[in-house]
Amino acid sequence: xxxxxxxxxxxxxxxxxxxxxxxxxxxxxxxxxxxxxxxxxxxxxxxxxxxxxxxxxxxxxxxxxxxxxxxxxxxxxxxxxxxxxxxxxxxxxxxxxxxxxxxxxxxxxxxxxxxxxxxxxxxxxxxxxxxxxxxxxxxxxxxxxxxxxxxxxxxxxxxxxxxxxxxxxxxxxxxxxxxxxxxxxxxxxxxxxxxxxxxxxxxxxxxxxxxxxxxxxxxxxxxxxxxxxxxxxxxxxxxxxxxxxxxxxxxxxxxxxxxxxxxxxxxxxxxxxxxxxxxxxxxxxxxxxxxxxxxxxxxxxxxxxxxxxxxxxxxxxxxxxxxxx
Ligand code: UDP
Ligand code: MG
Numbered sequence: 001x002x003x004x005x006x007x008x009x010x011x012x013x014x015x016x017x018x019x020x021x022x023x024x025x026x027x028x029x030x031x032x033x034x035x036x037x038x039x040x041x042x043x044x045x046x047x048x049x050x051x052x053x054x055x056x057x058x059x060x061x062x063x064x065x066x067x068x069x070x071x072x073x074x075x076x077x078x079x080x081x082x083x084x085x086x087x088x089x090x091x092x093x094x095x096x097x098x099x100x101x102x103x104x105x106x107x108x109x110x111x112x113x114x115x116x117x118x119x120x121x122x123x124x125x126x127x128x129x130x131x132x133x134x135x136x137x138x139x140x141x142x143x144x145x146x147x148x149x150x151x152x153x154x155x156x157x158x159x160x161x162x163x164x165x166x167x168x169x170x171x172x173x174x175x176x177x178x179x180x181x182x183x184x185x186x187x188x189x190x191x192x193x194x195x196x197x198x199x200x201x202x203x204x205x206x207x208x209x210x211x212x213x214x215x216x217x218x219x220x221x222x223x224x225x226x227x228x229x230x231x232x233x234x235x236x237x238x239x240x241x242x243x244x245x246x247x248x249x250x251x252x253x254x255x256x257x258x259x260x261x262x263x264x265x266x267x268x269x270x271x272x273x274x275x276x277x278x279x280x281x282x283x284x285x286x287x288x289x290x291x292x293x294x295x296x297x298x299x300x301x302x303x304x305x306x307x308x309x310x311x312x313x314x315x316x317x318x319x320x321x322x323x324x325x
Pocket of ligand 1: 015045096097
């Protein structure tokens, strides 16, 4: 096996057979032009198309292309984690397979890294080919995260970034299952800087994160892993309601004792109040449940992923093979 490359490029792959050859072409063109040694790690996250075959083929042609195939779909965050586990470079660049994050930006990131920055993240100046719904919800989501968490997640930033070895190692030492990388990376600290770029439209294939069904769990993971605010909301709400109803009780007593003899007609009011409180309690329980479920997942301590096949790696331990990082 050749010696360690300087730059590792980690790309999660889920049903991307159409884009992989083009990705390889553009990455090699860019990386060879700046004369860095590099490896491209393609993590096949249980694709249903021919992505695995394409990865094997690319590895045949160019041994700088390496591959990992999961036993099934484990999701984007886990695929990236596996890539980080296997990367040998002094710096690791994370990128989408679909060329939305243009490889032509890599050299600029590498320059910043050479200047001494530990994390260089891409900030989207514009996003082409995205629905207004996605743009709107993304904006809302980032503003919300900004308000309720302690870490500063930079605005308009996705997962496209370069990380120094020490940041990668720090992240590899975070054992959590619930991996919201966009939060973990700022959490690490060190010297971080953003560079602007134009987010392109997808080269081919379709987005896996367009729908509410993918976005909602993602948002919940992000919030629960970095904020207790939802849990505290139950407390605040409880106090508020207790104070208001305390005052109401007083008012009722006073009216009963000293007021005119109109009986308080209360059936409807009582019902509404009880139902309202019931609703609030169920919501609070649900919030606790969101956290509890995640705690349960962590406690079970299952491996983060299972590897089916590897291309270009010597046998080595990984969290997929049962060893805990
Ligand atoms: N991806 C993955 N596992 C999944 C879903 C997506 O590895 O379960 C990969 C996908 O192949 C792509 C990246 O994650 O390289 C981002 O996905 P996509 O481009 O569909 O998301 P978008 O850019 O539209 O947010
Ligand atoms: Mg994409």
